[in-house]
Amino acid sequence: MPQQSSATTVKRFAALAGCALLLISCTSKPPQSLVTPLPSAKPPVAQNGEPVRGVWLTTVSRLDWPPISSVNASPNIRENMQKQALTDKLDKLKSLGVNTVFFQVKPDGTALWPSKILPWSDTLTGTIGEDPGYDPLQFMLDEAHKRGMKVHAWFNPYRVSTNTRPSTVAELNRTPSSVFVQHRDWIRTASDRFVLDPGIPAARDWITSIVAEVVTRYPVDGVQFDDYFYTETPGSALNDSQTFREYGQGFASKADWRRHNTQQLIAEVSRTIKQIKPNVEFGVSPAGVWRNRSHDPAGSDTRGAAAYDESYADTRQWVQQGLLDYIAPQIYWPFSRSAARYDVLAKWWADVVKPTNTRLYIGIAFYKVGEPSRNEPDWTVQGGVPELKKQLDLNDSVPQIQGTILFRENYLNAPQTQDAVSYLRSRWGS
Incomplete structure (x- = not known):
């Protein structure tokens, strides 16, 4: 999910969000096609109840919640401010007809619940490891369920921090329960952040244990991973050469090995959730483009940064292997964007899930409205309403598309989106 490290640059965030899925021309030699065979056709799963009408509620850098003003308040006032802000948001979402909240409970190497594995998130108090005095995840579950809304716990699996500043290093080092201290040998830098090396099996097991902790202790309706698997920028690549030498035997290329690592995490988490609570849904929200047709005949007719080649995430294969209850690709472009048309991608994903039991929800770019x-x-x-209407109309008209998720919650409060918010209320609201 596109995110950034400073609340003071939220305006820049909208531009960067597109960069996470930057539309590019592929100038390098395309890799050899690795077309995954389709499974034998199965009838689509019947939709249980109403379609998902969801929203992502982001906590990293306090982009959606908690209020920045609450952090410097006294503990009692801070708790009341944060709880009030959350219930106000849920009331508004309910009035708009939103029925599912994807709540970011692990924005980095910290937690928004009293974890025995992770330290408390500094988004709550300003200090990593400081107890906020209440359990935000339990509070969210109680309040959302009271309003008839579902909650999916949203995890960023590999991110440890949003920057590598000396002050961040110092704070991480002062936190004994931080993975930065506990497992320093797992830590790498990529995209100017501290991340876990996805090639280390023990690191994947550790991530799985965190998901297991939440699923065991809380009545979450689902678990979701966002699109941050292997994350690199040209100036800040992940140095996993030593890890590849240690664990990459038998793979033709580092790229194949990296995709294997990501698949192993997804398979392990999927299996673990189903062993603990089979009714808890597991989903992933990847970049909208799996592969471009210029790289692979099974790909979409697009020219965008592809999850398979950029994040080393073979998202199509996960669907075909039955590892996911749902997939929610981020299709963050309008119908007129020729390099990655909304309708082209939505229909491509509908064809992918059609012979499988994986449900399809579409993530749309509400942050671009206005x-x-x-x-x-x-x-x-017209305030973005015609484009939003076209996207929602398409989602409703394709049988395989069983829901829509808006990115992200606080844009529902932005001045430039109010025409679209009114439209949503008239379309989704009771």
């Missing part, structure tokens, strides 16, 4: 864009002017036409 924002001027030279490449995507449709988001400002």
